[in-house]
Amino acid sequence: MKFATWNVNSLRVRLQQVVDWLKFYQPDILCLQETKVQDENFPLDEITAAGYQSVFVGQKTFNGVALLSKQAGEDVVTAIPGLDDVQKRVIAATYADIRVICVYIPNGESVESDKYQYKLNWLYAFHEWLQEEIVKYPKLALLGDFNIAPEDEDTYDAVAWKDKVLCSQPERDAYYGLLKLGLVDSFRMFEQPEKVFTWWDYRMMAFRRNRGMRIDHILLSETLSNYCVSCVIDKSVRKLERPSDHAPVMVDLTKMS
């Protein structure tokens, strides 16, 4: 089984890239973030034609998440229960006995911003909900754009980004708080080269200079991690014309088959 995540930064702009990617890699599940499309405009026909089912929750202009899957999901949840939030940032579904949660964690803008407080509050509420979910579902995968670089090695310049948004200690504490619930960073299960990132700013030729950050993650519950044989970042799509600023991340749970 292959699970993947990709912040597409507008599904309508990236639709052909997503369809091509699905056809090439044939993941069992693809989590999308920043679809930026209202539900009535979701490109259902094109996704269906590619052989995938979809569940989604979107809004005008910003945010929006979706789960594309070969098999139908059950027990779909489209918000953090109990959190009063107009922003569409989470969707979860169960496939066989595996709970898949797709998240678009707030960016935060800067540590001085009100959006940073919103991010920390959101992470607290998400933690509370995830704690319940992982008890209910021992096989759980959490995929998405976390907008957090867990370690200095996940940044192109740790000195420049020290205590900045995406790297600040409260954000990293919240990230490791999620791991403490019983999740493993699939990327770090394996030996990896240095300077491997998932996001590069559109500006300042950041991609060409590999000035990126590793902020998109696939976290697996310990039960599920036993089946994981690889975690790769597909940098190739970032080189396409009109790319998303994020690259997809994919895990292979082949041992499960």
Next chain:
DNA sequence: ATGGTAGAGGATCTA
């Protein structure tokens, strides 16, 4: 030098 680019939507906001 606090810039630059991309997306949505139709002036700025978000990232």
